[in-house]
Amino acid sequence: MIGDSRITKVLYGGDYNPEQWPEEIWEEDMRLLALAGIDIVTLNVFSWALLQPDENTYCFEKLDKILDMVTRNGMKVCMATSTAAHPAWMARRHPDVLRTEFNGMRRKFGGRHNSCSNSPTYQHYSAMLARRLAERYKDCSSIVAWHVNNEYGGGCWCENCEKAFRVWLREKYHTLEELNQAWDTAFWGHTFYDWEEIVVPNLLSEHFEENRTTFQGISLDYKRFQSESMQKNFESEAEAIRSVIPNAKITTNLMGFYKHLDYQKWAASMDFISWDNYPANEDPYSKMAMNHDLMRGLKGGLPFVLMEQTPSVTNWLSYNALKRPGVMRLWSYQAIAHGADAVMFFQMRRSIGACEKYHGAVIDHAGHENTRVFREIQELGKELKKLGSATLGAVTCAKIAILADWDNWWAVEYSAGPSRDLNYMQEVFLYYRALCEQNYSVDIIGMEDSLSSYKMVLAPLLYMTKGSFDEKIRAYVKKGGIFLTTFFSGFVDEHDLVVTGGYPGKLRDILGIWVEESDALPGGVYNRFTYQGTSYQAGLLCDIVHLEGAEALTEYEEDFYAGYPAITRNAFGTGEAYYIGTQTEEGFLKKFLKECLSRVGVWPVLEVSENIEVTERRKDGKSLWFVLNHGDEEKTFSLPCRRRELLTGQIFEKGEEVSISKKGVLILEE
Ligand code: GLA
Ligand code: ZN
Numbered sequence: 001m002i003g004d005s006r007i008t009k010v011l012y013g014g015d016y017n018p019e020q021w022p023e024e025i026w027e028e029d030m031r032l033l034a035l036a037g038i039d040i041v042t043l044n045v046f047s048w049a050l051l052q053p054d055e056n057t058y059c060f061e062k063l064d065k066i067l068d069m070v071t072r073n074g075m076k077v078c079m080a081t082s083t084a085a086h087p088a089w090m091a092r093r094h095p096d097v098l099r100t101e102f103n104g105m106r107r108k109f110g111g112r113h114n115s116c117s118n119s120p121t122y123q124h125y126s127a128m129l130a131r132r133l134a135e136r137y138k139d140c141s142s143i144v145a146w147h148v149n150n151e152y153g154g155g156c157w158c159e160n161c162e163k164a165f166r167v168w169l170r171e172k173y174h175t176l177e178e179l180n181q182a183w184d185t186a187f188w189g190h191t192f193y194d195w196e197e198i199v200v201p202n203l204l205s206e207h208f209e210e211n212r213t214t215f216q217g218i219s220l221d222y223k224r225f226q227s228e229s230m231q232k233n234f235e236s237e238a239e240a241i242r243s244v245i246p247n248a249k250i251t252t253n254l255m256g257f258y259k260h261l262d263y264q265k266w267a268a269s270m271d272f273i274s275w276d277n278y279p280a281n282e283d284p285y286s287k288m289a290m291n292h293d294l295m296r297g298l299k300g301g302l303p304f305v306l307m308e309q310t311p312s313v314t315n316w317l318s319y320n321a322l323k324r325p326g327v328m329r330l331w332s333y334q335a336i337a338h339g340a341d342a343v344m345f346f347q348m349r350r351s352i353g354a355c356e357k358y359h360g361a362v363i364d365h366a367g368h369e370n371t372r373v374f375r376e377i378q379e380l381g382k383e384l385k386k387l388g389s390a391t392l393g394a395v396t397c398a399k400i401a402i403l404a405d406w407d408n409w410w411a412v413e414y415s416a417g418p419s420r421d422l423n424y425m426q427e428v429f430l431y432y433r434a435l436c437e438q439n440y441s442v443d444i445i446g447m448e449d450s451l452s453s454y455k456m457v458l459a460p461l462l463y464m465t466k467g468s469f470d471e472k473i474r475a476y477v478k479k480g481g482i483f484l485t486t487f488f489s490g491f492v493d494e495h496d497l498v499v500t501g502g503y504p505g506k507l508r509d510i511l512g513i514w515v516e517e518s519d520a521l522p523g524g525v526y527n528r529f530t531y532q533g534t535s536y537q538a539g540l541l542c543d544i545v546h547l548e549g550a551e552a553l554t555e556y557e558e559d560f561y562a563g564y565p566a567i568t569r570n571a572f573g574t575g576e577a578y579y580i581g582t583q584t585e586e587g588f589l590k591k592f593l594k595e596c597l598s599r600v601g602v603w604p605v606l607e608v609s610e611n612i613e614v615t616e617r618r619k620d621g622k623s624l625w626f627v628l629n630h631g632d633e634e635k636t637f638s639l640p641c642r643r644r645e646l647l648t649g650q651i652f653e654k655g656e657e658v659s660i661s662k663k664g665v666l667i668l669e670e
Contacts, residue, residue, distance in 0.1 A: 001078065001145035001249050002272040002303055002341055003393065010336060010384045010391065011076060011144075013040035014308060014345035014362070018066050019047055021349065026066075029349060030073045032363050036374065037381020041070055041348065042078040042307070044133075045150050046112065049087035052129060060136050071142040078307075078344075079143045081133060081237055083126040084150035085112035094121035100158035104204045116156040117229035118164040123236060130237035134244035146250045147307070148237045151276060152230045153260060157202045161229070166195045168225045182495040183217030190215065216414045216496040223410045227262045235269050253307040254298075256291030257425050262406035264446035267298035274305035276346070277335065278314055281321045285613055285630040286436040288331065290429060290444065292338030294404060297444040301395055303341035306332070311345050312360030312373045320358070325372065326663030329380050330628055333665040337615040337626030341392050343384070345377075383647055390646055390669070394617035394624055398441035399602045403459040404428050405447055405466075411496050412463045418488070419520035419541055427460045427486065427583070434589035439604035439614045440597065447472075455600045456482040462489040462507070464496065470506035477510055478573025482600055485511070486580045487543045488518060503543075504579075511579045512549030512570030519544065519561070529554040529566040531588060538566055540583035550579070567592075608637040612660065627658075627666040634661050643668035 001007065013033075018026050033041075044051075044063055052058050070077060090097050091109035096119045100106050107114065115122040130148065137143060173179040176192055185191045192198055199205050201219045213219040238250045254263055254275040267273060275295045279288050295304045311328055313320050323331075332343045350361035357365075364371050369378070409424040435442050443454070447469050451457050457476065462485045470490075477483050490504025490511075499505030503515040519542045521527065527538040531554050542556060545565045552565035568579045578596070597603070606614040611631030617624045625643065629635055636659045639652050646667040652658050660666055 001251075001305060004144055004249065007076075007144065007392070008389045009039075010340075010387060011040040011305075011342040012344070012381055012384050013038045013075070013348075014042060015045055015347040016041035016043060016070070017045070017347065017349070017351070019050055019062055020351055023065075026069060028367075029363065030069065032369055032374075033075070033348060034073065035369055036362055036377045037385060038075065038348070038362065040076040040078060040144070040342065040344065042080055042147055042344065043067065043070070044082050045080040045147070046082060046085050048082040048085060048129065051082060052087060052125070054089055055093070058132055060132075064136075067137065067140060067142070071140065075142065077140070077143045078145040078147050079133065079137060080147040081126070081130045081149060081241075083115075083129060083148070083237065084152075086115050086122065086125075090121065090125065094119075096158075096160055097121045098158075099154070099156040100161075102155065102157055102202045102207075102210065104157065104202060106158070113151065113154050116158050116160055117226070117233050118156070118158075118160040120160070123233065126233060127236045127240045131240035131244060134241040134248070138245050144249065145272075145305075146238075146241050146248050147274075148234050148241075148250060148252045151253055151255055152234065153255065153258065155226050155260060157200045161226075162200045164229065165200055165222065165225050166198055168228070169198065169221065170195060172221070182497070183215055183221075184497060185215070188214065211413050212416065213414055216411065216416075219414055220407070220410055220496055223260070224262070224407075227260065227265065227406070230261060231266050231269060234266070238269060251305065251307075254295065257294060257404075259406075259409060263294075263298055264406065264448070270299075272302065272305065273298045274307035276308035277306060277331070278308075278310065279331075280317065281323070284433065285334065285611075285628075286433040287429065288334060289338060289436050289613065290432045292335055292340070293432075293442055294444040296339035296396065297446070297449070300449070301339070301443065303339050303393060305342040305344065306335040306340045307344050308346040309335075309344070310360040311362055311377055313358070315356055315359040323360075324663070325376065328373075328376055330630065330663045330665060332380060333626060333667075334613070334628055336391055337613070337617070337628060339396055339617065343380075387646060387667070391617065391619070391624060391667070394619035396441055396443070396615070396617055398443040399453070399455045400435060400440055400597070401443045401445045401449075401451065401454045401457045402428060402432055402435075403447065403457065403462065404444050405464075407466060407494065408462065408464045411492065412461055412488070414496070415463070417520075418518050421523060421540060422461070422488065424461055430583070430586065431458050431460050431589060431593075434586055434593050436613070437610075438590060438594060439606055439608070440602070441605060441616060451476045451481060454481065455602050456484065456597060458484045459489070460486045462486075464492050464494060465490050465499070465506045466494040470510070473507070474510055474572075477575035477577050480574040482576050482578070482596060483510065484578040484580065484596070487541045487582055489579075508548070510570070510572055510577045511568065512547065512572065512577070513565070513568050513579055514546045514548050515543045515581070516546060517544045518542070519559070527559055527566075527582070528557045529582075530557065531567075531592065534588075536585050536588045538582035538584060542566070543581035545579070545581050550577075556582075606637070606640070609635055611635075612637065623670040625666075625668040627660055627668060629660045629662060629664045632662050634659055634664075636660070639668075641670070643670060645669075
């Protein structure tokens, strides 16, 4: 589906569930989907009960018919494996398949995403179903991708998980001495003498709230274990498919910044990345952009698939506002602007029952094409046809990277002290937003990724310096890189054990500072600092910093630490390392980062007015600019070079004033 030579345009489609409808309606679906320009459908997402009515019987006849119909109608297929909701008979006969919740409550049959990852029943039957599907459809030429499960997520704290957790811990620590040390169990006399004494961390044991635990070590390990358990489920289905179709392209739909699964680890098991974008209408556009960039970064910048978005409305918010006219189109192009090579919806036809009957779809309950939403979908369908392969495979060449790391995310938010308001992704977003809203290209990377192509690397709230990551940064800065980190960084190692000898631990020499104390400020309370004549808020945490080679760029102005550095810069090797010792304002960050970047020759793709996003993708040595007007007014900007607009073919000359309508999109080719 990605990098497949049979695909010559941005694929356009989404989840299609004809098995939930009488067959008489299917031909009308085909007419409407063709009219909408739909050329790919994801089939079979929630059909396990239909495909397997009992332990030994598999019935593929209906799916055969559906697949045959969509293939005859010229559509490509993303074939799902149906394993995100187990059948009722399975729960009744094999209760080990059911999950136990964080509070210890054992679930009965119901809902979806309801299987325990460590259930032998689930492991057996899910891989079996994937294999049977692969065997049945291996020769079907319309299948371009395999979609395992659906939005893996949630967690389980049952006895199977407990047993598997002990096995996982033995593999990780080998001895109980090691484990006791890593978790610092001498604290409160929690020393373990037998592996069987270890129980899962939840409300029945170490936790008193989801994010509040008495032992971060065990809670962190349980997060890692859960993420790996689900990844193994994915892998076993993927292997089952690959054992039949060696070159199958296999994915699962991710959810952007989803806290419970370490997608940077998952990416290695996936052939391509796909994800579901469901922002709230009021989200800033930079938030969606950050999610797209995270998804693109998971596989080193390769294009990804927008597997789901709603054409119009969701059903699961408190207030499900409609996407305003033009917004579905705008957000579809935003995905493409950040690296998507396919644009897909949930779903093709609105169901009549259960909890998603008021969720948007290509075909509404009215059942015909005369709706606003259908017309907008149809328009976009025509445009994507016209766009053809122009954007396929194009890459983003960012000179700036922001680090986002799941272990840090978990550890920061499990931390008891210094502040309960610490929110890892919010802090990452603050920095991302300051760059994105000025139209800098940014990659979101993980700790394993190479830093060598970047002029600047930002690692907000780098609380945990795992393994030899400090050495990677040290080498990067020595060679001329610009590194920036913030308060509460370098405090702990991968076990959440404090690096003693002074904060920020292993980052101390790179930053040239010593942080003696951190002052937590409640919401609405601020210290202040002044930078280039403007006064800014310093909130959340104020680190009290001593210089050990770095220079202070500004100081706190209030309280007993007035006069202590708030922001520092350290020349290190041929590079520089910045420390922002407090949470600051967007306005400051925009200005400050721009200044840092201009000194190393990194510029925005294009400087335009507020609410106009511009990104660049490159293909065959040529630059493509995506100009997206997220605002509600028409705007103009002046073009620094000659470009051709791909959707209209219009040529714009150098220096020409180009206008872009509200919610408008321009794709400008060099
Ligand atoms: C998710 C799921 C879909 C559907 C949509 C509704 O993304 O993957 O099955 O439930 O949400 O928004
Ligand atoms: Zn379980």
